[in-house]
Amino acid sequence: MLSKSIEKALNKQIRIEAESSQVYLAMAVWAEVKGLEGISNFMYDQSDEEREHMLKLVKFVNERGGHAHISELNAPNVSFDSFQKMFEKLLEHEIFVSQSINELVHISLQEKDYATHNFLQWYVAEQIEEEATARTILDKINMIGDDKGGLYLFDRDIQQLNVISSAAPESPVA
Ligand code: FEO
Numbered sequence: 001m002l003s004k005s006i007e008k009a010l011n012k013q014i015r016i017e018a019e020s021s022q023v024y025l026a027m028a029v030w031a032e033v034k035g036l037e038g039i040s041n042f043m044y045d046q047s048d049e050e051r052e053h054m055l056k057l058v059k060f061v062n063e064r065g066g067h068a069h070i071s072e073l074n075a076p077n078v079s080f081d082s083f084q085k086m087f088e089k090l091l092e093h094e095i096f097v098s099q100s101i102n103e104l105v106h107i108s109l110q111e112k113d114y115a116t117h118n119f120l121q122w123y124v125a126e127q128i129e130e131e132a133t134a135r136t137i138l139d140k141i142n143m144i145g146d147d148k149g150g151l152y153l154f155d156r157d158i159q160q161l162n163v164i165s166s167a168a169p170e171s172p173v174a
Helices: 004-033 037-063 083-110 114-144 148-160
Strands: none
Touching: 004 037, 004 083, 037 114, 037 148, 083 114, 114 148
């Protein structure tokens, strides 16, 4: 059975994951309108993944005797100055999510809720991977800069991008 404080903290994370899905959906749409289909598809996939993250939390809260709260969401940014800026936002957002997961892990230990602590380990690992992916993309985009040809090639290659999660030494959870 979840304590009220853990339930509240998990429900906050449900909202964050739902908002993340919207943040990436808006990025997908922006990239699609700009004609960069590879980047757009990557962002649509990211958006779907965030919805999965949210649903996993919803199921966990309900299975443990809580009540998952489906709330209103903050509106995401819908346009960006450049792809570079957009990918900067992606990394910033993932760092924010990692911090939120770390806070949840901290609360679960404080409350001696080891089941929740165990459940959250999947998110800890996932955040390492997501941050690593975002960093890799941003590094590439920073190299390309304003070069249109480079961006065209990057758009073609982005869907093959696969980052090994363990290669993230700067992870906040290390
Ligand atoms: Fe579910 Fe990318 O954080």
